[in-house]
Amino acid sequence: MAQTTFGVGGLTYDHSKRQLPQELNVLIALVLIVAAFELLGRALLGDSFLLNTRDNVDTFFNQARLQIIILQVSIVGIIAIGITQVIISGGIDLSAGSVVGATAMIAMSFAQVATVNGNPNPKAVFLEQGWVDLPVLVPVLVGLACGLLAGLINGSLIAYTKIPPFIATLGMMVTARGVAKWWTKGEPISFPTEPFAGIGKGLMPVVIFLALAILFHLMLKFTLYGKRCYAIGSNEEAARMSGINVERHKVLVYAIAGLLAAVAALVLSSKNLTAQAGMGVMYELDAIAMAVIGGVSLSGGRGSIVGTVLGALIFGVIISGFTFLKLDAYYQEMVKGAIIVGAVVLDVWRQRRRGTRG
């Protein structure tokens, strides 16, 4: 029973009682919510939430629903990955949604086709300059550059002027929203080129989301970058005294968050075949909620990408489940608020029962 493998000095440590990973709570919440929808569906509608019940399709699961559950949270999920690493390193990013809007507008204006149905593209911003039918790399690079810039500004403000991240990114939120509207005086931009439209087609958003999730999971767990995120989020003063260049790291963290917001913007505008100044409004709040539901601590130093992905799935299941149950839209919002709270309550409660808190 008593093992001492992980300690020094020969103290009793009961290895069998090692703490289960925190993400388990989130997984349990996810399963509970899915089960609730499945049961309610069978009881109220006589229909199944996850399994296929249509005769014209012969799959076991309702494929369309499984896909939309994750597809509809992929884009906010990409933002949530960036926000997760920001929160772990002790910050917050309120600007992500607005950066998505601004980036989508600017990138999309470099992704326009020259003619629509034989007529010159009515929505092309740079038609006169002839910047149409450009290779897909152009809007992608332009978009990433926009996100990077926004992130660098956020990061530099936070690192070097020491203002609270809440304020720096709130300022960026207001400013980026202004830029998004100013770019075309509020006019939406449509009709992207075929290759650009390919970025967000079909299940591409899911693929991009999951690939990024895996990448950042590895980065946070196994690299210097990750270790420093946790260290700075846990105790910034200690990290600084230990010789970590806290300022440079923060700039990097926010720059990466900006890049991820840009990726989200590219996927979003490609998927919708349009860019609008109002795109992405409030996405940051959903993204933060996903992270926190996934066990990321808002005071920094704790959390994981796996948790955030599970948190995103909870959101996806909720949205699809409500539509499945034909719940009135008013009640949807009311219940959604309650479920967000409920998922976190479950997490806190299980952690306390295990004695790691209080």
Next chain:
Amino acid sequence: MAQTTFGVGGLTYDHSKRQLPQELNVLIALVLIVAAFELLGRALLGDSFLLNTRDNVDTFFNQARLQIIILQVSIVGIIAIGITQVIISGGIDLSAGSVVGATAMIAMSFAQVATVNGNPNPKAVFLEQGWVDLPVLVPVLVGLACGLLAGLINGSLIAYTKIPPFIATLGMMVTARGVAKWWTKGEPISFPTEPFAGIGKGLMPVVIFLALAILFHLMLKFTLYGKRCYAIGSNEEAARMSGINVERHKVLVYAIAGLLAAVAALVLSSKNLTAQAGMGVMYELDAIAMAVIGGVSLSGGRGSIVGTVLGALIFGVIISGFTFLKLDAYYQEMVKGAIIVGAVVLDVWRQRRRGTRG
């Protein structure tokens, strides 16, 4: 030079170098911004921002502008007072704006007149029940009860389930927005009674705002309530170990914030003679920004109502200044973001120079 009045043990303390109140920074920022608008106005438009330049009026200042500067931030200012005490005690309230929306809808539906221009009021919610032309006390009490309820739910969740305030109030934000839309299925409610319309008439919002500001300034500075807000925000564990009933206090803090949101809702719907489900959206972010610009620390334990009032005035000056300069709306937003950041940068910078940080 050396005085020891404030210490024990006979140590050197140079009383003359006592730190100036932190609010001074905010005041300086305010003055700088006003000066900037005054100068820009004279340079670009040949007009004065603050002084009267109209022949048909004979006041020294431009009274109308002075009034609107504060009038337009009074309602968000009332919310900011509530949020200030929440932040000082270590929390955050994202639900205030949505609670305003829900409260305005519910309260307004009890403040309807029976007839409009001789016809039965087309917007009255409880016309059939005959709940029209009720005394003004009814909608006021109903509204305050709504705000109180929302605050009590927020506070109880945070205090007793120990979930982060960010999440509890985010949940409430989503839920309250749902309630606001559900109440009349999205229909706005107009045509309130004369006495109800009086609540927000003319400069009443300013009077209410300033009265509440003074009340809460005194409360935070001189009562047990205030001391406990600061103590809990500074170190919750220590406060608990010292025998403060942290849970009960938190419920009280959020309940009061809810009440203030309800006051804001009453003033807002009365001033506009209508209630709409979308009212108050994002007010919480402005309110938080006002508080932080005013020197309230988002990590709790520090800040004051005086600072928040000054922060609110900065907002008011910015809005009026932009309109005065006829700045395009796009640029307004971009510049507003920068000014929010700039005001806080100034504050942080001055604090560091004085050596109280780092």
Next chain:
Amino acid sequence: ETVGVSMALFDDNFLTVLRNGMEEYAGTLDGVELQVEDAQNDVARQLDQINNFIASGVDAIIVNPVDTSATQAMSDAAAAAGVPLVYVNREPINVDTLPDNQAFVASNEVESGTLETLEVCRLLAEAGTTDAQVYVMQGELSNQAAVQRTQDIHDVIASGDCGVTLNIIDQQTANWSRDQAQNLMTNWLSTGAPFDALISNNDEMAIGAIQAMKASGIAMDQVIVAGIDATQDALAAMQAGELDVTVFQDAAGQGQGSLDAALKLARGEAVDQKVYIPFQLVTPANIDQFLAKN
């Protein structure tokens, strides 16, 4: 039959009337079930809602587009799943390439702003003004109706159809909101510049402006105030002699029309693919026709 409906947003005065019209009408039909979702002004959310409808196997979908330039992706999604789709209230950008089982019932926002501005011109001319100073209040700048209605004003000025010269003193957004409009108008009044008319992108902002003017003691028969939507509040203000111009759009009619089209498509019947519903000018002269409508 189940029909999925995705509305651009719930807390909009006009769209609420449309939605309620649709739901009331569905209540009178046998075996028709509506499932109404709120896209909360987010194009991406709207597309996801359509995909959720498809996953739930609805028989037809009605979309009130958040933005008409985002309709291509929605048409593609519905077409791929073979579910009929009807756009309501706002004309989709892919109007000329709609698949066979898709249609729209909408009005053209170019009309609304144009009707509003021309009526303001007429009233100004009637009052003998030749060189008019006007303020323009815009809706949310990221919103298509706001952009279009503002553009209409400029187009009328440029076309020369307006008998008088309109000088725009300032043009600002009040985000569709009555409260922001009150504040904005008060700020304008504090500059002391004289003006003859206020052209607003909707009635709510016009009413906010009126409240601000009344508070500053401006005689309401000296200025012309114009809005769009013909809401009950606006009609009351018009009866009180404060609001001079508004523009009516048959919300409930559009709701019914779109549902009819959706049901027909679901049953494989033929429909008119394009149905335009015109805007109508409302003035004190014809107000009685509209009192019971929106």
Next chain:
Amino acid sequence: MSDIILRTEGLTKHYGGVHALVDADFELRQGEHVAIMGDNGAGKSTFVRQITGVERRTSGKVWFDGREVDFPGPLHAREAGIEAVFQNLALADDLDVPSNLFLGREKILFNLGPFSILDRKAMRQATEAALKRTAVKIPNLGNTIRHMSGGQRQCVAIARAATFASKLIIMDEPTAALGVQETAQVENIVRTLKDNGESLILISHNMRQVFDLVDRIIVFRRGRIVANLRKEETDGQDVVAYITGAKSQNLAAAAL
């Protein structure tokens, strides 16, 4: 026996796989001063946290002042009459010294429930008096605790526990950060408590101090109580032998 103020039976605390406190049986008589010694990580602070309700124990029973108790929080322990100086000091960093000293027990001018008006002047004066007893030097009582030196902080915590009447005082390494003078002063305070008949549990690593101040020494080792020694019957060498495990009494530790 009514003169036993505190008794624990089988008190146990596990943190996940860490058995920080195992089967602690402990008794403290009214007016007795007892020291707890032991290696770092032996479970001394854990023991204190279980008694004062800061944490919920895994198992075991506690009697205080004649009644079996299970405090849901430190507030209840304090109300029952236990004052504690915790190792982490439990001070509010952003408040000044008087506010910290009276934290949770503020002096009131008018009673209006939670909105009572504070008597700031009385608190400042009482603070000066309380701190003088510890001999600490603090240049400006109006400065926030955040800006105090390690020893200044500790003196504030000690002054707080010593100022309010109680049935049992627990001090977890109270003099660890104190200077020579301040340590002597605090030891004087402890002696005064003895004279007043107040019971005390003192955790300390300082052998001289322990032998100077207490009646009895309890030694913790690896979460267990391994020795219970009357001061007269032992000496420093002996205690160290118990601490390092070179010696062991026939207590629960027999199971080791």
Next chain:
Amino acid sequence: MSDIILRTEGLTKHYGGVHALVDADFELRQGEHVAIMGDNGAGKSTFVRQITGVERRTSGKVWFDGREVDFPGPLHAREAGIEAVFQNLALADDLDVPSNLFLGREKILFNLGPFSILDRKAMRQATEAALKRTAVKIPNLGNTIRHMSGGQRQCVAIARAATFASKLIIMDEPTAALGVQETAQVENIVRTLKDNGESLILISHNMRQVFDLVDRIIVFRRGRIVANLRKEETDGQDVVAYITGAKSQNLAAAAL
């Protein structure tokens, strides 16, 4: 003189009206071990914070290793060769022990700049070795520092400073929270440093320890250096007299 590793001249720090450090002139020779003693709040930690760049001084000059320096942050001080154990320990509460020990100096498997892959196994093994030297007992190195006892935390901080080669080690009350055994072990570590010729500044309130370990004792009082005593020429009584102000050398303190 090239054998002077650290020198300060007129080093002064004011916090608002608090004159925490006034005109400190200090010299440390290569390989010398010096103790700083003084009352709580005398300015000892403040002195350390100015030297290591944690705070910016109000005035005065510092020479380190032959060059005049003004470190903008602790990172630079460390790069120049100063290791410090600060009084507040500077540990990241949410990280485990190896991560804290190697904080800012992680072992790398592949170098990819900021995205380098960590060598977690090597760090764990090195941690076990480093901690064994302090004799501390930690049941699970994978636990977060937040859940360690006061002494365990302190040992981690000491192990960190002692593990990495440096020109000057500063320890601010390193054994304050340590048990008997651990204290002895840490004192051994200090002796090893002496043998290796590393310079050391030790802040401590423990007279026995100071006389055991160092060559020279500096006494701070009210922000000023009031005595500079060679160990052989003084004794405990004498030092206490300087600390309490009963005695005073003809240093800058003459101005008092």
